Amino acid sequence: MPASKQTIENVRHNLQLDENLHQHKKGWIIQKTGWAVLYAGLILAALGLFGTGVMSYRTQARNGNSIKYERFLRYESEAEMTFDIAEVEDTITLQIPQYYMEYIHLQSITPLPLGNQTIDGQTTYFFKGRGTASIHCGLMAKKAGSVTSTIVVNKTPFTITHQIYP
Amino acid sequence: MNPVIRGIIIYLFLMLVFRLSGKRTLAQTTPFEFILLLIISEVTQQALVGEDYSITTSLILITTLIGTDLLFSMIKQHWRGFEKVTEGSPLIIVANGRMLQHRANKTRVSEEDVLEAARNLHGLERLEQIKYAVLELDGSISIIPQEAAE
Numbered sequence: 674m675p676a677s678k679q680t681i682e683n684v685r686h687n688l689q690l691d692e693n694l695h696q697h698k699k700g701w702i703i704q705k706t707g708w709a710v711l712y713a714g715l716i717l718a719a720l721g722l723f724g725t726g727v728m729s730y731r732t733q734a735r736n737g738n739s740i741k742y743e744r745f746l747r748y749e750s751e752a753e754m755t756f757d758i759a760e761v762e763d764t765i766t767l768q769i770p771q772y773y774m775e776y777i778h779l780q781s782i783t784p785l786p787l788g789n790q791t792i793d794g795q796t797t798y799f800f801k802g803r804g805t806a807s808i809h810c811g812l813m814a815k816k817a818g819s820v821t822s823t824i825v826v827n828k829t830p831f832t833i834t835h836q837i838y839p
Numbered sequence: 840m841n842p843v844i845r846g847i848i849i850y851l852f853l854m855l856v857f858r859l860s861g862k863r864t865l866a867q868t869t870p871f872e873f874i875l876l877l878i879i880s881e882v883t884q885q886a887l888v889g890e891d892y893s894i895t896t897s898l899i900l901i902t903t904l905i906g907t908d909l910l911f912s913m914i915k916q917h918w919r920g921f922e923k924v925t926e927g928s929p930l931i932i933v934a935n936g937r938m939l940q941h942r943a944n945k946t947r948v949s950e951e952d953v954l955e956a957a958r959n960l961h962g963l964e965r966l967e968q969i970k971y972a973v974l975e976l977d978g979s980i981s982i983i984p985q986e987a988a989e
């Protein structure tokens with residue numbers, strides 16, 4: 674007989690015991706629902722709803738340039754953001770709003786920029802290059818919440834959003 | 840995140856998960872399950888403390904966990920219904936030497952578990968020697984032998 678069709682045995686006993694069978698039956702139904710929610714959460718987590726997975730990875734491409742980043746981050750967890758730039762003539766500029774850096778700490782930039790400047794809340798990093806180039810940024814989420822920001826790579830704007838879990 | 844809020848969230852989440860997983864999860868029935876509990880405690884510790892190893896945080900977290908537990912125990916004392924929701928109630932799984940199979944299936948208790956408790960607690964040899972076996976709130980199995988009940 675399937676478990677769902679089983680009728681729970683009633684017992685006459687002389688123990689001083691508040692068995693409350695009705696509550697047990699309700700509890701088993703809630704338990705099954707809870708398991709379903711737990712496993713659903715687990716599957717979503719494996720897929721990347723809470724970061725590091727197919728649901729989290731995003732790629733945007735424009736004018737031959739592209740950005741790869743993670744949509745979902747966790748507080749103080751590390752992540753990577755990569756810019757692939759085509760047709761570099763001499764210099765690469767990477768412009769990141771300081772508002773973005775309130776949420777995301779740039780732990781590393783590879784290759785190292787030649788210099789940087791901050792004007793009107795925008796920090797611009799300068800690189801030397803020719804042909805195609807990739808810039809890797811090591812990130813760490815420093816503040817929980819949602820941050821949407823426009824990062825400009827060689828005059829190509831990319832609007833990205835991170836959802837940072839606490 | 841504020842350590843007090845972090846402590847309360849972890850406390851409530853653990854309570855919910857252990858309640859959903861059933862009484863037997865806490866019973867440490869096998870060495871592996873015992874190790875699993877140790878791993879859970881290690882992961883919990885990391886989630887609670889994070890990178891902040893200061894004494895202040897430790898004191899705040901200890902106070903938060905004990906305070907939350909104290910608050911819950913006071914609510915349970917004043918409102919019995921809350922206790923039944925958070926901790927459940929005992930359940931008879933063997934009556935008059937007969938395994939109540941549907942109850943046992945629902946609570947994931949096997950005949951072997953009952954016989955093990957019977958051997959450990961009373962040196963009993965067979966299921967027929969058991970008057971009642973009760974699955975307690977902490978996931979352990981209490982055994983009342985036939986002769987003791989008579």
